[in-house]
Amino acid sequence: MNYLSTRGDATPRKFCDILLEGLAPDGGLYLPEHYPRIDAARLAALRRIHREQGYAALAFEILSLYIDDIPAADLRAICERTYTAEVFGTPEIVPLTQLQEGFYLEALSNGPTLAFKDMAMQLLGQLFEYELGRRGTQLNILGATSGDTGSAAEYAMRGKRGVRVFMLSPHGRMSTFQQAQMFSLQDENIHNIAIEGVFDDCQDIVKAVSNDLAFKRRYQIGTVNSINWARLLAQVVYYFAGYFQATTADDERVSFTVPSGNFGNVCAGHVARMMGLPIAQLVVATNENDVLDEFFRTGVYRVRGSADTHETSSPSMDISKASNFERFVFDLLGRDAAACRALFDDALRTQGRFDLSGDARFAQAAARYGFVSGTSTHADRLATIRDVHARHGVTIDTHTADGVKVAREHLQPGVPMIVLETALPIKFAATIEEALGHPPERPVKFDGIEALPRRVRVLPADAARVKALIAEECD
Ligand SMILES: *Cc1c(COP(=O)(O)O)cnc(C)c1O
Numbered sequence: 262m263n264y265l266s267t268r269g270d271a272t273p274r275k276f277c278d279i280l281l282e283g284l285a286p287d288g289g290l291y292l293p294e295h296y297p298r299i300d301a302a303r304l305a306a307l308r309r310i311h312r313e314q315g316y317a318a319l320a321f322e323i324l325s326l327y328i329d330d331i332p333a334a335d336l337r338a339i340c341e342r343t344y345t346a347e348v349f350g351t352p353e354i355v356p357l358t359q360l361q362e363g364f365y366l367e368a369l370s371n372g373p374t375l376a377f378k379d380m381a382m383q384l385l386g387q388l389f390e391y392e393l394g395r396r397g398t399q400l401n402i403l404g405a406t407s408g409d410t411g412s413a414a415e416y417a418m419r420g421k422r423g424v425r426v427f428m429l430s431p432h433g434r435m436s437t438f439q440q441a442q443m444f445s446l447q448d449e450n451i452h453n454i455a456i457e458g459v460f461d462d463c464q465d466i467v468k469a470v471s472n473d474l475a476f477k478r479r480y481q482i483g484t485v486n487s488i489n490w491a492r493l494l495a496q497v498v499y500y501f502a503g504y505f506q507a508t509t510a511d512d513e514r515v516s517f518t519v520p521s522g523n524f525g526n527v528c529a530g531h532v533a534r535m536m537g538l539p540i541a542q543l544v545v546a547t548n549e550n551d552v553l554d555e556f557f558r559t560g561v562y563r564v565r566g567s568a569d570t571h572e573t574s575s576p577s578m579d580i581s582k583a584s585n586f587e588r589f590v591f592d593l594l595g596r597d598a599a600a601c602r603a604l605f606d607d608a609l610r611t612q613g614r615f616d617l618s619g620d621a622r623f624a625q626a627a628a629r630y631g632f633v634s635g636t637s638t639h640a641d642r643l644a645t646i647r648d649v650h651a652r653h654g655v656t657i658d659t660h661t662a663d664g665v666k667v668a669r670e671h672l673q674p675g676v677p678m679i680v681l682e683t684a685l686p687i688k689f690a691a692t693i694e695e696a697l698g699h700p701p702e703r704p705v706k707f708d709g710i711e712a713l714p715r716r717v718r719v720l721p722a723d724a725a726r727v728k729a730l731i732a733e734e735c736d
Pocket of ligand 1: 522
């Protein structure tokens with residue numbers, strides 16, 4: 262399998278060539294040159310493998326279709342080390358909970374940081390260690406976080422050979438629980454840096470360091486952001502696992518609702534559907550930051566400015582643009598890279614928007630690709646958390662609540678609906694308390710986490726100081 266860029270660079274690249282990369286050199290995103298088709302017989306075989314051998318074996322089968330530059334035995338061992346009951350809490354890894362007939366939650370957030378990003382990041386940690394070891398090189402991951410992504414990256418990379426993590430966060434601005442989660446890590450290769458500033462200052466520092474090409478090369482600076490193809494690929498697996506759990510025969514169809522921000526999660530659903538998994542609808546749920554809902558309703562994709570980007574109670578979906586969206590648009594345009602470049606490079610850069618409403622292919626977003634959408638507000642979130650708690654005795658987090666709210670608007674008779682649960686309620690305790698009048702349950706392994714010793718350095722918002730710290734740790 263070779264990979265190409267959505268903007269036309271067709272230099273043949275293998276999986277491990279793009280594993281440690283972000284954007285393609287032409288600014289596009291990497292995609293496989295085709296989606297391997299799963300026919301009915303193969304789907305039945307995968308169902309059997311999942312039932313008899315479990316999630317890790319299913320992951321190996323799916324990943325093998327896209328990775329032909331890691332020996333099969335090694336890839337299987339990587340999957341088996343990643344998807345264990347020990348790390349993900351249950352032998353099923355992504356168990357379904359039925360709320361009512363034909364309506365399910367798929368638990369993706371029982372990993373170490375209690376959010377679905379662990380599903381992909383844990384695999385990435387194993388793949389990085391493997392590939393860096395094979396090359397005999399090192400990688401220094403530099404990132405900025407206001408919560409979920411940074412902690413998932415740290416928990417995936419802790420103790421991994423060849424990798425160091427330098428994670429910037431705004432000093433004193435993350436929740437106590439999030440700070441405790443990150444700063445209690447004592448691993449030598451994990452460096453927490455609290456910046457005296459806001460999240461944007463952290464991001465600016467990451468950009469400034471990455472733009473210093475000599476420094477970047479010398480210290481082998483990399484990132485683990487959501488456009489990484491390996492992360493997306495890891496997420497394809499749980500669409501299959503959800504499907505197998507909700508159905509008994511391979512001619513049944515299901516729909517998925519996905520609480521969305523950067524369009525990474527639901528793009529993995531799109532890939533699964535393109536492979537032939539019988540998905541009726543892919544329902545994109547947004548919060549007040551409704552860039553994606555606006556597109557699927559109107560055909561207009563309009564990037565928001567920072568004044569138009571709302572801070573909400575489902576903060577991991579607070580986006581101004583959806584960084585993985587270009588992958589779907591590339592497919593929607595019949596994989597016409599020149600057309601894709603015209604939209605994402607020219608139109609977005611000069612006008613901040615593009616409009617496909619008059620393009621016949623836009624109609625195919627729903628009819629041919631199954632995409633529909635909806636949006637949810639703070640009031641919807643509170644009402645949905647209350648309602649699910651009262652009717653089913655289940656406490657859901659704020660992001661999952663956005664999903665449940667929008668899923669209910671898109672039910673089709675006879676088609677089971679699976680809502681992806683993307684975080685556990687304890688991460689957003691204040692809003693749960695606002696909805697229910699009491700705080701959510703805390704998993705026992707997090708008891709007393711705030712009292713653990715902390716490993717964090719506080720620095721002023723100054724790229725030079727961050728560079729000096731990286732140099733000191735590496736030289
Ligand atoms: C990252 C995240 C999302 C959004 O996922 P995308 O892949 O960016 O669409 C939703 N919910 C939670 C809890 C997250 O951490």
